[in-house]
Amino acid sequence: MRILILYDNVARAPLREGWGFSALIEAGGRAILFDAGADRLLLEHNVRTLGVDLSRLTDLFFLPPPLRPRGRALLRP
Secondary structure, eight states: EEEEEEOOOOOTTTOOOOSEEEEEEEETTTEEEEOOOOOHHHHHOOOOOOOOGGGGGEEEEEOOOSSSSSSGGGGGO
């Protein structure tokens, strides 16, 4: 299994950081994009910079905006 972080709130240049999280997960012959990011253009920039070929994706998992975490409030018991 390989997990490549595409988008997060911490990044090193030339990648860009932003609110949300996206990752490419490769396992068992599948390439899965998990995206809970808030900025499509930022994701596109990081994908291009990392040289990721999105045409290889077998699965997409998008977390729609109403379900995306909005801070610590969701972590309370």
